[in-house]
Amino acid sequence: MSVDTRRLSMTVGEAMFSQRSIRRFKPDPIPMDDLRLILEAAVKAPNGGNRQVGRFLVLTDRKVIQEFGKLYREAWWAKRLDEKGWTRPEDIPPEEKNYRSASQLADEMKDAPCIVLALAVPPGPPNSVIPACQNLMLAARALGIGSVPTTLHPKVMDRVWALLGIPKDVSFHFCIPLGYPRGSFGPTNRRPTSETTFLNRWQATVPWA
Numbered sequence: 001m002s003v004d005t006r007r008l009s010m011t012v013g014e015a016m017f018s019q020r021s022i023r024r025f026k027p028d029p030i031p032m033d034d035l036r037l038i039l040e041a042a043v044k045a046p047n048g049g050n051r052q053v054g055r056f057l058v059l060t061d062r063k064v065i066q067e068f069g070k071l072y073r074e075a076w077w078a079k080r081l082d083e084k085g086w087t088r089p090e091d092i093p094p095e096e097k098n099y100r101s102a103s104q105l106a107d108e109m110k111d112a113p114c115i116v117l118a119l120a121v122p123p124g125p126p127n128s129v130i131p132a133c134q135n136l137m138l139a140a141r142a143l144g145i146g147s148v149p150t151t152l153h154p155k156v157m158d159r160v161w162a163l164l165g166i167p168k169d170v171s172f173h174f175c176i177p178l179g180y181p182r183g184s185f186g187p188t189n190r191r192p193t194s195e196t197t198f199l200n201r202w203q204a205t206v207p208w209a
């Protein structure tokens with residue numbers, strides 16, 4: 001079966017400029033053909049020496065996602081305890097919209113239609129897997145499917161590995177839930193490139209500053 005890349009006809013500019021971190025999903029499943037197209041796009045990304053160490057574990061089984069979702073939630077709160085000392089939703093200040101939305105995802109990960117774990121076989125450096133993750137998320141965007149790159153916590157890794165039968169030497173890079181967005185989402189909010197980009201020398205301003 002060949003891959004119909006014409007289905008990714010959204011311009012690369014539109015995909016990049018409209019990509020958001022989507023954390024609320026409709027329950028609708030993603031067709032397997034679309035998952036395949038997304039993964040085929042992912043593996044086209046550059047990777048170190050073309051050694052292709054990236055491995056992608058696609059979860060669609062409801063029971064597996066339910067079990068994984070519990071571990072994801074535990075991991076999310078373990079990270080918040082390490083980082084902020086928070087242990088429950090009431091600890092998250094109202095103005096921390098990003099954390100509030102991320103905590104809702106931690107509650108709802110168990111209901112995500114699909115989750116892709118971006119992994120790597122040894123030596124498994126992240127910089128060989130992360131370009132593939134961005135390709136994956138842009139391809140999903142072009143199909144109207146939302147995504148967000150997320151991480152786990154050492155506290156749950158052994159149990160995640162046991163749940164999914166992952167060999168111990170395989171490294172973890174991202175956990176990417178996928179689903180059709182629920183509700184609306186606006187544009188990204190980023191610092192101006194005139195602040196984050198230099199020309200020829202550190203801190204030398206760019207012509208458009």
Ligand SMILES: Cc1cc2nc3c(=O)[nH]c(=O)nc-3n(C[C@H](O)[C@H](O)[C@H](O)COP(=O)(O)O)c2cc1C
Pocket residue numbers: 019020021022023098101102105148149150151152187188189
């Ligand atoms: C390395 C990395 C780790 C991230 N971890 C999480 C996470 O654990 N949970 C989550 O909900 N979002 C996570 N995100 C998504 C970011 O919070 C998101 O990209 C950022 O807030 C900007 O959102 P926007 O792209 O919608 O503007 C992560 C993103 C990156 C690149």
